Amino acid sequence: MFHIGRYLIPEKCPYCGRTIEPDMTECVFCRAQFPPMPKVDLLPSGDLCIAPFSYGGAVKKAMRDLKFHGARFNSESLACALAGAIRTVYDKDMDSELITSVPTASKAKGLRRYDQAELLARQAGKILKLPYRKLLKMHPGQSRQVGKSAAERLDYWEEGILPLSPEEIKGKKILLIDDVVTTGATLSACCRILRKNGAERVLCAVTAMAGEYRLALESAVDSSSFGRTSSAGAEHIDENDPEQEKGG
Numbered sequence: 001m002f003h004i005g006r007y008l009i010p011e012k013c014p015y016c017g018r019t020i021e022p023d024m025t026e027c028v029f030c031r032a033q034f035p036p037m038p039k040v041d042l043l044p045s046g047d048l049c050i051a052p053f054s055y056g057g058a059v060k061k062a063m064r065d066l067k068f069h070g071a072r073f074n075s076e077s078l079a080c081a082l083a084g085a086i087r088t089v090y091d092k093d094m095d096s097e098l099i100t101s102v103p104t105a106s107k108a109k110g111l112r113r114y115d116q117a118e119l120l121a122r123q124a125g126k127i128l129k130l131p132y133r134k135l136l137k138m139h140p141g142q143s144r145q146v147g148k149s150a151a152e153r154l155d156y157w158e159e160g161i162l163p164l165s166p167e168e169i170k171g172k173k174i175l176l177i178d179d180v181v182t183t184g185a186t187l188s189a190c191c192r193i194l195r196k197n198g199a200e201r202v203l204c205a206v207t208a209m210a211g212e213y214r215l216a217l218e219s220a221v222d223s224s225s226f227g228r229t230s231s232a233g234a235e236h237i238d239e240n241d242p243e244q245e246k247g248g
């Protein structure tokens with residue numbers, strides 16, 4: 001988004017550190033390296049997940065700087081790529097009504113003063129004209145589990161994540177965002193909770209996929225619940241209402 005500060009202080013490319021033009025989110029050298037096709041995979045829950053990037057190299061550095069070093073500006077370029085991947089893969093059936101994010105432990109968020117998954121979801125939502133809603137929260141005292149198996153994490157998360165406002169989930173077509181997917185346990189648990197609370201459809205998108213993305217685009221879409229969804233009403237996209245955003 002435009003702000004005057006960017007014209008006074010030169011911004012740097014989040015991927016390589018070169019100074020960039022005021023209207024650019026990354027330098028032309030890095031943009032040329034970005035792969036045109038999004039990564040696609042199925043989560044353990046059977047839900048489709050897409051990403052513009054695999055998790056490595058310059059993308060990994062940009063994401064770690066966002067997560068751990070307060071490089072908030074990096075979220076603009078990353079969210080732009082995320083929105084592009086969402087449009088590319090989900091476009092023909094892009095009738096999601098709202099965008100939300102995987103919750104983060106409040107303690108972890110406190111250290112950097114923002115939740116990177118929420119930041120990415122809010123910015124991608126602005127590009128896609130989808131209102132952001134906070135729908136899930138972590139049970140107090142829970143934190144994201146590193147180093148546990150996928151099955152252990154799944155159990156933990158099913159118990160550790162709570163719906164914030166079940167009435168906002170019921171009957172909705174939801175786009176769920178996280179920064180990185182590794183085992184997919186976290187996103188799977190969130191998908192299950194959203195469906196348990198009456199979500200009509202959940203689509204997942206992340207900025208980067210760690211490890212192998214196993215499926216070709218066509219086969220992933222065919223074998224997910226997304227592929228079997230009728231595209232009726234595909235023209236319907238809710239306009240982003242700034243008034244509604246205040247409640248999120």
Ligand SMILES: [Zn+2]
Nearest residue numbers: 013016027030
């Ligand atoms: Zn660059």
